[in-house]
Amino acid sequence: MSATATQNPDELVEYGFRRVIITITAVMCALLEIVDTTIVNVALTDMRGSLGATLTDVAWVITAYAIANVIVIPLTSWLSQQFGRRNYFAVSIIIFTVASFLCGNATNIWELVAFRFIQGMGGGALLVTAQTIITESYPIAKRGMAQAIYGMGVIVGPTLGPPLGGYLVDNFSWPYIFYINIPLGIIATMLTLSFVKSPKYAEKLKANQVDWWGIIFLISFIGSLQFVLEHGQQDDWFDDGLIVTLSVVSVFGLVAFIWRQLTYKHPVVNLSVLKDGNLRVGTIMCFILGFGLYGSTLVIPIYTQQILGWTATDAGMLLIPGSLTTAFMMPIVGNMIQKGVPQTRLVAIGFAIFFIFTTWMYLVMTPDTGTEHFFWPLIMRGIGLSLLFVPITTMALSTLKGKQIGEGAAFTGMMRQLGGSFGIAIITTFITRFTQSHRVDLVSNLDVTKPNVANRVSQLQQGFQSKGFSINESLQKAYQALDFSVIKQATVMSYMDIFMYLGILFVCCIPVILLVKKGKTKVDMSEAMH
Incomplete structure (x- = not known):
C-alpha cells in the first residue's frame, strides 16, 4: 500500500x-x-x-x-x-x-x-x-x-x-x-x-x-513539454523537426501517464484528487497566476533594457518596491482569510487590480518612459499578487481532506510553474510576431514623398554629413536610423499589446471564481502529511 x-x-x-x-x-x-x-x-x-x-x-x-x-x-x-x-x-x-x-x-x-x-x-x-x-x-x-x-x-x-x-x-x-x-x-x-x-x-x-513506468511517462511528458515551451520561439516552433518530435512525445507521455495512474495500484501521482471541483478551478487559477507572475517579471526587465537602455541591475531594482509591497500585504491578506473574508472575493479583487496594473502599463509605455512612470503601476501589481497567491492556494485546497491536501498542493505548485513556462513562451512569441506586424504597418505609412517624412530624412542626413560622412553615406545612414526608430516603436507597440491581452485574460478569470464552492476558510494543511 x-x-x-x-x-x-x-x-x-x-x-x-x-x-x-x-x-x-x-x-x-x-x-x-x-x-x-x-x-x-x-x-x-x-x-x-x-x-x-x-x-x-x-x-x-x-x-x-x-x-x-x-x-x-x-x-x-x-x-x-x-x-x-x-x-x-x-x-x-x-x-x-x-x-x-x-x-x-x-x-x-x-x-x-x-x-x-x-x-x-x-x-x-x-x-x-x-x-x-x-x-x-x-x-x-x-x-x-x-x-x-x-x-x-x-x-x-x-x-x-x-x-x-x-x-x-x-x-x-x-x-x-x-x-x-x-x-x-x-x-x-x-x-x-x-x-x-x-x-x-x-x-x-x-x-x-x-510505479517506474509512471515516473518514466511523467518525465517524458513534462520534460518534453518544458523543452518545447523554452525553445519553441527561437527554433521557429513546428517548422523545427525536434520541436515537432518532442511535442508528439509530450502528448504521448501525457496520455500514457494518465492511463497508468488510473489503472496502477500504487500510482506516484493520485489523479483522483482532481475530482474535487475547487481543486480543478484552483489549478487553473494557479496556472494563470504563474502566467501573470513570471510573464510580467520577464517583460518589464526586457523592455527597460531593450527599449530604454537600462542596465541589468537598474532593471532588476525597478521591481523591488512592488515586491516589498507584496511582502507587506501577505500577512494582512492571511489575517483577512483567518477572520473569514471569502477567498473568492479576495481573488476577484486581485484579478481586478491586476487588470488595472496591465491597463496602466499599456498607457504609460513609450520609448522614453521613466522610472517614475513605472513606480505606481508596479505597486499595484504587488497588491494584486498578494490578493491572489494565498486566497487561491487556500481556496483550491478548501474542500479536500487528509492526505489529499498534500496531493492537491503538489498540483497547484506544478501548475504555477507550468503557467510561468507557458507565459514566457507565449509572451516572447507574441512580442516577436506583434513587432513584425506593427513594423509592416508603420513602414507602409513611411512615404518619402510626404513632407514630414522627407524633412525627417533630410534632418538625419544633414546630421550625418556634419560628422564627416559623404552625401550618399549620410542618406543611407539616415534611412537606417529611420528604420531603427520604426523597429523601436513597433516593439513598444508589441509590449503594449501584451499588457492589453494580459489584462483581458485576468478580467476573464473573475467569472470563473463563481464556480468555486464555499469550503473551509482555514485549511488544515497538517492533514497533507506531505
Whole structure:
C-alpha cells in the first residue's frame, strides 16, 4: 500500500523559538529555489563570453533547471512518503548546494547545463515540501498566516533574482550567483536536521511496487513539454523537426501517464484528487497566476533594457518596491482569510487590480518612459499578487481532506510553474510576431514623398554629413536610423499589446471564481502529511 501518515497532526505543531527557526529555514529554502530560476538571466552574456558558448547553448542553463524543477514537483509527495519528509528535504538541500558549487566551477557550457539540471532536481523538492513544513508548524487557527509567510518567498523570489544577479555579475563574476547558495544551503541543512520533524509513515513501497513506468511517462511528458515551451520561439516552433518530435512525445507521455495512474495500484501521482471541483478551478487559477507572475517579471526587465537602455541591475531594482509591497500585504491578506473574508472575493479583487496594473502599463509605455512612470503601476501589481497567491492556494485546497491536501498542493505548485513556462513562451512569441506586424504597418505609412517624412530624412542626413560622412553615406545612414526608430516603436507597440491581452485574460478569470464552492476558510494543511 501507498504510505500514509499515522501520527497525530498536532505533534508537528511548534511554538516559540523552534517555530521561528523552522519558519526561517522553510522560507530560506523556498527563496533559494525561486531566486535561482531568474538570477541567471542577467548573467547569460558573461557566461557566453567565459565559456565560449552560443546564445542557443547558453539558453540551456535556464531550460535544464526548469525541466528538472517541473519533473520533481509532482513527485515530491510520493518521494517524501518513501524516504521521510525531513530526510528528503535535507538531502534535497544538499543536492542543491553541492550542484551550486559545481555550477560555479563548470569549465564548459555542457558541464554547467548538467549541473544546473542536478540543481533543479534538488531545488524542485524545496518548494512544496517547504510549504507543508511551514504550515504544519503552525496551529490550525494560524494556518492562513503560515500560507502568507510561505507566499512571501514564492512571490518575492522571482523579483529578487535579476537585481541580485546583476549586482554579483557587475561587482564580482557570474560563478558567484551560484556560490552565494553554498553558505545558505549549509545553514539550512543543519537547521533542517536539528529542528524539522518528520511524520511517521506506514509501510513503504517495495522496489517491485514502485510505479517506474509512471515516473518514466511523467518525465517524458513534462520534460518534453518544458523543452518545447523554452525553445519553441527561437527554433521557429513546428517548422523545427525536434520541436515537432518532442511535442508528439509530450502528448504521448501525457496520455500514457494518465492511463497508468488510473489503472496502477500504487500510482506516484493520485489523479483522483482532481475530482474535487475547487481543486480543478484552483489549478487553473494557479496556472494563470504563474502566467501573470513570471510573464510580467520577464517583460518589464526586457523592455527597460531593450527599449530604454537600462542596465541589468537598474532593471532588476525597478521591481523591488512592488515586491516589498507584496511582502507587506501577505500577512494582512492571511489575517483577512483567518477572520473569514471569502477567498473568492479576495481573488476577484486581485484579478481586478491586476487588470488595472496591465491597463496602466499599456498607457504609460513609450520609448522614453521613466522610472517614475513605472513606480505606481508596479505597486499595484504587488497588491494584486498578494490578493491572489494565498486566497487561491487556500481556496483550491478548501474542500479536500487528509492526505489529499498534500496531493492537491503538489498540483497547484506544478501548475504555477507550468503557467510561468507557458507565459514566457507565449509572451516572447507574441512580442516577436506583434513587432513584425506593427513594423509592416508603420513602414507602409513611411512615404518619402510626404513632407514630414522627407524633412525627417533630410534632418538625419544633414546630421550625418556634419560628422564627416559623404552625401550618399549620410542618406543611407539616415534611412537606417529611420528604420531603427520604426523597429523601436513597433516593439513598444508589441509590449503594449501584451499588457492589453494580459489584462483581458485576468478580467476573464473573475467569472470563473463563481464556480468555486464555499469550503473551509482555514485549511488544515497538517492533514497533507506531505
